[in-house]
Amino acid sequence: MPSYLQIENISKSYGPKVLFEHIGFNINEGDKIALIAPNGTGKTSLLRILAGKDSSDSGGKIIFLKDIRIAFLEQEYEYDPESTVWDQIMRDSEQWTKNLDPEHLAEYEQRVRRLLTSFGMSEYDRKMKVLSGGEIKRAAIIVMLASEADFFVMDEPTNHLDIDGIEFLENYLSHARCTLLMVTHDRYFLDSVANTVMEMDHGAVYIYKGDYQNYLEKRQERIENYNAETDKIKNLLRRELEWMHASPCARTGKAKYRKNAFYELKDRAEQVYRTDSVSLGEMGPASRLGTKIINCKDVSFYYGGDCYLSHFTYNFQRYEKVGIVGKNGVGKTTFINLLIGNMDQSDSGSSTVGEPGRTTVGELCRTTGVIERGESLKIGYYRQSGMQFDENQTVLETVNDTHLLSQFLFPHDMLNNRISKLSGGEKRRLYLLTILMRQPNLLIMDEPTNDLDIVTINILEEYLKEFKGTLILVSHDRHFLDRLVDHLFVFCGDGEVKDFIGSYSQYREFIKDYEAEKRAKAREEERASKSAAVAGSLSASSPLDAGASSKPSRPDAPRKLSYKEQRELEQLEKDIESLTAEKSDLESKMNGGLTDPAELQKVTTRFAEVSSELDTKETRWLELSV
Template sequence: MNFLSAENITKSLGLRVLFSNLTFGINQGQKVALIAKNGTGKTTLLKILAGKDSCDAGVVSVRKNIKIAFLDQEPDLPMNKTIFDAVYDAENPLLQTIMNYELALEHPEDSKKLQKAMDQMEAMHAWDYEQRIHQILGQLKIYDLHQEMASLSGGQKKRVAMAMALVQNPDLLIMDEPTNHLDFDMIEWLEEYLETEKMTLLMVTHDRYFLDRVCNQILELDNGTLYSYTGNYSYFLEKKAERELTIAATIDKAKNLFNRELEWMRRQPKARGTKSKARIDSFYETEKIASQRLEDKKVQLDIQMSRLGGKIIELHHLKKSFGEKKMVKDFSYTFKRNERIGIVGVNGAGKSTFLKLLTGDLQPDGGKIVTGETIVFGYYNQDGMKMPEDKRVIEVVKDIAEFIPMTKGKTLTAAGLLERFLFSGDQQYTYVSKLSGGERRRLYLCTLLMKNPNFLILDEPTNDLDIVTLQVLEDFLEEFPGCLLIVSHDRYFMDKLTQHLFIFEGDGVITDFNGNYSEYREYMLLKEESKKAEGKKQKEEVEKPKTEGQKKEETVNVNTAATKARKMTFKEKQEFESIEKEMAQLELRKTEITALFENPSATDDLQKLSQEMEVIVKKLEDKELRWLELSELV
């Protein structure tokens, strides 16, 4: 079933044609990724398909009654609302029903309103949907729903916007760079969610692991032509390479044929019969193919690096706190030449604080930082993206230098440097305000490398960069002879470039892990599985019925066993037995209250029952947790 189709759509930005005469469709169940270079109009195309923008020509058709949700790269959220109001502000009747129920729970004294809300939930079969919404909000770490939108950070706003899109349960979900501002755990949860949910998806992302796991269809916009591949990202790479080889062979064949036919044309045949005219027409078609050039423009990064001395950076018992919150606690490390270190940790764990301590933007509370005299920092961060909007691209570069030193003693003009960063002559005179997100980042990277750094600090460098530029950046960084410190949520990027990791565990604790991110993730999963298996084994041992012979054997060897592992004390055993009885009583009362909810005519005190139910659920959770702790004791 076709959900959406685009026919011959065209869009220009001033004199610049973003795309022309694109035709494609999206069918139910397809999970489609759009891949193209920065500046080719990916974001604009998504907005047109989502109905947030219009095309200059062509038609976009959406199947009747199809519900579309759109996650923008830079979400435009209602700043005058709370998270609760924003998340539940949708035309979806289910969301309206759940919102009414959530509001009724906040005022349980109004029993009639609460009962009405519960009846609506029952009628709409909304209980499972409510649980799903709470799961989404919890996974995205959105807890305080009454927080004002205006008070949120950029990352929090992106997570709220994602929650707003997902809770709508749309037929077609359109997402622009969904992994930006998400930590690793959230990205992996979103991957699993999108992979397992039966939804239709169209997205733009630079996260190659994400593409590989989630998508089953790739659309590539290359030099104005749209190519379609049925398969994931790995399949796309394979088939794209085959396509380019086929095109190259076709051009070579056309060139050979063109040279032969050119001799025939030069003889200017006098005959003008049907065969002759057909051959002339065929000649011009061949000429058209032979004159094609495979455009293989790539960012060239061969700027000279400042000399790196023997001493890099030494950290001695570094400490930093903000009030009661510890960001770095007694951390020591000596950086070595050519090190490639990745930084991993949840948002707020102190990663950005650590980088600012290294560069001197912040001063430590304790300990000291000794920086080598030859160190030249190149610090790629979000603050550096704030370039003057009213300046042209070439003016931004010339403000730093007219001529740039390159490798092997060569120099390059500002215009020549911009050419290497894929800014053509016309684009060099474009105002910064007109650049796409990826083009801004490419320009920022250009200005950063002009300073010839030998210690590169990259804070989320991959956001908004197209995959082609990312591959070139990776190749450059692999050959970069200085030190490299990377904060990134792009797992492929981290795996390819880092040798070991600083793990920010929270409360100021930083540990050094010898390996890349995938190795660290595998280590943590094995550790978690081992812990679960051990807990399960201990629980089975506790619950396993013992024979008389086993009991006698335990009695004989009790002193030996006691030296190997701790058993329950008499008091803990009494508590364990007591908890089981209390849990049974609580479950019984919970069942009774549920029955009263289903038959409200049996009681008038729904408010009191609601409050009692909340207390019972909380007690059950606490007692189950304690029961598990005691059951694991040997």
């Protein structure tokens, strides 16, 4: 594959903190690269430099070896709250549309409409300010995908997306002929999309071809080889140390070059590879938990004219781990706030609700039913929106415990850093510490994996698996759900909540099988309906003539076909079999994430032609078979 761009000698630092220094690498056409590094090591800074949004401190070089177009998806999408979805997307697409003629502009707008429909955002006259976080993320992704740029640069593309949105984007990118560089914490997404893993580690860049598991194995080999080489150097250093102590430094004594080599060996021998990671072992056990957690009886919640929870009844149990999934905007976060009595103005636009047995009627919201909470509950609520830090405070002023801070990778040289200087992942890590240090016995986590690096997520998984309390987890990270939860509350919309026993992957398999069975049943019913209609039509169009014989008719006897009709029936059976196979193949192509507009249009047109021809031939086959 030809090289797209070449990066040479770029560096970035903020004050005394060096993120990376003098790094370089190549990106080839067709590479789909996942960038992995701990929080605070400069992943976002590197992406911004490559996208032209920032510059390298040392100058360096970013050489584009082809004339390529770059589309950059940032973590946070800047938008006008008063703008409609359509106007916002088209305004942010101006760099791609400003030089288009009317015909190509119409094609671009059609592409945007198709993506909006595929992403479940067909109501694109809505204001941006009424969208959920996931819907705002979808709008940002549509701007990127509609550009059909040569090189996609994406910073946490799955953050805030619901699972349907993640799976659509995953399918699109895995089939697209594009080059991309992304930072993601979603391991299923990474394995489905990426063909290369790039690791930033201790100021160097390492490239691994293959999936995440291959990266882990090859990385471990690299570390073991490095440490084995260090051990060899230590043995050599011992011999050199004996030589240094053996005789005096005289004119006829030790050679200067050998003494210099000794000090170089000493420096290298001290470079033992160490992997720093968050330690949750000293968080302490959860507080004592009574038998009563949260009991819900016939709870409903309405906002405006919409129902977000309808007659929900459930008693949460000690030590259970339940996952909550559903599309963006169906009320998952609202449900959590109802459970803990935290429905305030920022969440619902109305007054506080959720006290046991209380019904509140406000201008926009109404809650009915009973929610009872155990007296021993100590709730730790990790919000999706994060903690509202005082940006002028230091890390130590926020959490005044140097030992715990060091366990969460905040060493002494970071304790006096202001919150405003921390990366998004570092702020999330500090927020997680403020929750866990309270030793809650009911832990509610709303999208806890957003902005955390993969290593920290793995450690958090292990902690939550052993958590001796009740866990309620809202997450769109499928791997995270599969590892942790016993069952799922599936928010289906219109207030309906279904309880599914099993992991998320088992749930998706169940849904796929159910939908396939549903489609097959619909096809059978449609075919039976057509058969009955044809039979009725033939019966109605064959009345007995008035002068006909009074001999009783035999309606069950099949009509004898002429030689020509017999040949036609045989050909129809072959044609129907061929058309059915072609229709199935076309369906697979349309569901497979076609990205070429011309090819998609061609397949769609042919699908309509095949469907129409198949209906006609099936009808004729029924006429001849009756």
